[in-house]
Amino acid sequence: METSQTVTAIMDAAQELVQTRGYNAFSYRDLAERVGIRTASIHYHFPAKSDLGGALVRRYAAAVGEARDRIEHEVQDAPTRLRRYAALLESVLRDGSRICLGGMMASDFATLPEPVQHEVTQFIADNERWLAGVMEQGRREGTLAFAGEAATAAGAFFGALEGAMFVARGCDDLERYRRSAEWLVEMLIAR
Amino acid sequence: METSQTVTAIMDAAQELVQTRGYNAFSYRDLAERVGIRTASIHYHFPAKSDLGGALVRRYAAAVGEARDRIEHEVQDAPTRLRRYAALLESVLRDGSRICLGGMMASDFATLPEPVQHEVTQFIADNERWLAGVMEQGRREGTLAFAGEAATAAGAFFGALEGAMFVARGCDDLERYRRSAEWLVEMLIAR
DNA sequence: GTCTATAAGATGATAGAC
DNA sequence: GTCTATCATCTTATAGAC
Numbered sequence: 001m002e003t004s005q006t007v008t009a010i011m012d013a014a015q016e017l018v019q020t021r022g023y024n025a026f027s028y029r030d031l032a033e034r035v036g037i038r039t040a041s042i043h044y045h046f047p048a049k050s051d052l053g054g055a056l057v058r059r060y061a062a063a064v065g066e067a068r069d070r071i072e073h074e075v076q077d078a079p080t081r082l083r084r085y086a087a088l089l090e091s092v093l094r095d096g097s098r099i100c101l102g103g104m105m106a107s108d109f110a111t112l113p114e115p116v117q118h119e120v121t122q123f124i125a126d127n128e129r130w131l132a133g134v135m136e137q138g139r140r141e142g143t144l145a146f147a148g149e150a151a152t153a154a155g156a157f158f159g160a161l162e163g164a165m166f167v168a169r170g171c172d173d174l175e176r177y178r179r180s181a182e183w184l185v186e187m188l189i190a191r
Numbered sequence: 192m193e194t195s196q197t198v199t200a201i202m203d204a205a206q207e208l209v210q211t212r213g214y215n216a217f218s219y220r221d222l223a224e225r226v227g228i229r230t231a232s233i234h235y236h237f238p239a240k241s242d243l244g245g246a247l248v249r250r251y252a253a254a255v256g257e258a259r260d261r262i263e264h265e266v267q268d269a270p271t272r273l274r275r276y277a278a279l280l281e282s283v284l285r286d287g288s289r290i291c292l293g294g295m296m297a298s299d300f301a302t303l304p305e306p307v308q309h310e311v312t313q314f315i316a317d318n319e320r321w322l323a324g325v326m327e328q329g330r331r332e333g334t335l336a337f338a339g340e341a342a343t344a345a346g347a348f349f350g351a352l353e354g355a356m357f358v359a360r361g362c363d364d365l366e367r368y369r370r371s372a373e374w375l376v377e378m379l380i381a382r
Numbered sequence: 383g384t385c386t387a388t389a390a391g392a393t394g395a396t397a398g399a400c
Numbered sequence: 401g402t403c404t405a406t407c408a409t410c411t412t413a414t415a416g417a418c
Contacts, residue, residue, distance in 0.1 A: 004383090006383080006384095037383095037384070037385090038384070038385060038386080040384075040385070040386080040387095041383065041384050041385075044383060044384075045383090
């Protein structure tokens with residue numbers, strides 16, 4: 001089932017708006033203007049805003065999952081995998097000061113319909129599970145050293161990167177994200 | 192200049208709504224219902240929503256500043272100061288799954304009027320400056336050990352705590368915040 | 383699939399009486 | 401200070417023609 005150009009254009013515009021402004025700060029009218037169609041046409045493809053929200057999280061989660069797969073395929077050692085993961089989020093931030101869609105939706109969590117909330121929770125769990133695997137690998141290899149369980153380290157690392165995105169944009173200093181990410185990896189490297 | 196009961200009630204209700212739902216997901220109507228007055232009365236005290244937003248950030252920043260002062264007065268060593276700072280944000284999260292007002296406003300950053308943006312940036316800078324002092328102190332004392340400059344460590348630590356709040360709420364697992372915070376402090380402690 | 387037209391309610395905000 | 405009344409605009413969403 002290939003996705004139509006219109007649906008892709010709607011989702012691209014919506015994703016940009018969610019990542020920069022948040023789920024509650026854009027309307028079908030904003031989308032209609034950007035895509036060049038009427039709001040009724042958007043409702044044809046996404047009857048309710050929550051349908052669009054859910055579709056955005058699913059598409060984004062799939063894209064990030066593929067990016068994680070590429071990292072796993074292209075680099076092998078744990079520290080480099082962490083750096084590549086951090087660079088993935090940095091590329092999002094560099095693209096018009098966007099925030100990770102998962103992090104932005106997490107910030108709007110209380111206002112999301114339950115099905116969308118669940119997909120956001122899933123996104124977080126997926127990423128933390130993958131990061132926990134990298135943490136365990138690093139400990140096994142002797143390239144990473146950290147306190148407690150791998151899952152705890154993964155959760156703290158993921159939250160730290162998400163928070164670093166918000167803070168960097170809030171200081172109008174995107175370089176700050178890179179410094180935070182590098183510092184975190186540096187603290188994890190075994191000495 | 193003492194603040195009237197009405198103004199305090201409006202700000203309390205608004206702060207709770209911003210911290211749980213975000214700046215763009217509450218209205219003067221929501222406030223009016225909670226406070227038990229009409230929207231026109233709120234406009235008398237805060238003509239524009241941005242006036243209210245600005246006042247909220249200033250009041251919150253002052254309260255957090257006083258809390259930091261209390262920490263400095265009550266405990267002396269750097270690791271305990273970091274733990275108390277993390278506990279401060281945890282108490283926010285435990286109070287109805289609220290997010291730090293500064294973090295929430297940072298997530299709404301692109302939609303805020305410029306003066307409010309500036310106050311959010313200030314809030315972040317204030318907290319990072321204080322944390323950088325604690326980091327430097329810890330390194331001097333020999334209680335903390337970390338890579339690079341104290342300001343970098345402080346920035347990463349602050350962002351990590353803010354991110355941990357969003358992630359914990361997004362997983363409906365507030366205990367996750369505490370685990371992340373403790374892990375971060377543990378990684379900073381000199382061995 | 384996209385359009386026009388329209389609905390029903392929400393939103394930030396103001397004027398002017400009390 | 402708080403109220404009623406009102407405004408212009410925005411928002412999500414639907415019905416039905418093309």
